[in-house]
Amino acid sequence: MIDLHTVPTANGYKASIMLEEVSLPYRVTAYDLLKGENLKPELLALSRVGRLPLIVDHDVEGGSLTVYGSAAILQYLAEKTGRFLPKDRRERAKVIEWMGIISSDISPAYSGQFVFNVVAQDKQPWAVSFYDRLCRRMVKIMDDQLATTPFLTGAEYTIADMLAYPVAAVSMKRFPGNLDEHPHIARWAAEISARPAVQRGMTVPA
Template identity: 35%
Template sequence: MIDLYYFPTPNGRKITIALEELEIPYAIHLVDILDRQQFNTDFLRISCNNKIPAIVDNRTEGRGLSVFESGAILMYLAETAGKLLPSSGPARVEVLEWLMWQMAGLGPMGGQANHFNYYARDKIPYAIDRYTQELNRLYGVMDRRLNGRKFLCEQYSIADIACFGWVQQAAVGGVDLARFPHVSKWYSGMKARPAVQRALAKDEQFDRPTPLTDAQHRNLFGSSGSD
């Protein structure tokens, strides 16, 4: 059994999707990041970066092992299952390339684009333009990559899983998916996967208030955790 420390966000969903795809039993523990629970001492022992997702693997082979950072968790789960990440050679390099592209590009730029377009209370044109443009550039890269391909790499992999939740939020970051037909087709294929549907259904049990209250906004964006 895996303990998953979770909040329903694009980074969190990477892990529910992977666990469902790999058919690994897991228990979800909600870490309410709108209520500063990511700064609780018990959680910081598992994820010292005060962010979800994180896991503790209680299975025999990994007993009590904790892992934070969604990309590292995806690699760990795929490696222990022997699926969704080729074990060696060019096929493995390719998956890692696209996983890192998501972790260092699509995710962080999508996060900033979402922040300045949607969450920021002050609308700062320079920041909105900067991140919306960069995010659209990344969608262009992904669209060209998916031209004539079903998945980002030769086979369905943790790279596709890593990107899904972020593409789900394209509009929040100022991206019109209709401009990226190959990404749109890939996204429809992803949504149709039974494991993805099972993972998304897990979120129905959690309230995601929109818009955020002032207190929730402060909790998430207004503190370094040191106060």
């Protein structure tokens, strides 16, 4: 059994989509970030980062194992199940590279855009424009990549696609707001959204 500690955000959906894709049994604990539940001592005892998602795998040699962060969770579950991560070194490197681009370049750009353009009461024009421009750059690199391959890193659906899909479905649809301007992302997102496991994962936590 795996415990998934999560929130209904793009990062949370990345983990639940993978758990659904590999059909491992899991139970969900949901947190309310607005109430600061992510800083509860019980959660900090599992990971001192105080952010979600994280999993606790009870079915592992040597005792329960906690893994925090969407990219680490997807790679851990891919290695545990032998699925969605190519064995070939070159192909695998590209999946890991794109997981880094999604986690370290694209997702933080959208977090900044959300904080400065949506959440902030006092909108700072310089910060709003900085993150808007950054997001437009990031959405274009992903669209250009998907113009060259059916999935993010080639012909196969991998954990890089699972990591990227919620960013497209949640963040990129919010801003710039119309995936029609990014036809390759729109084509790819439509294909991924038809997967039953993805549909289930996008409703966790209920």
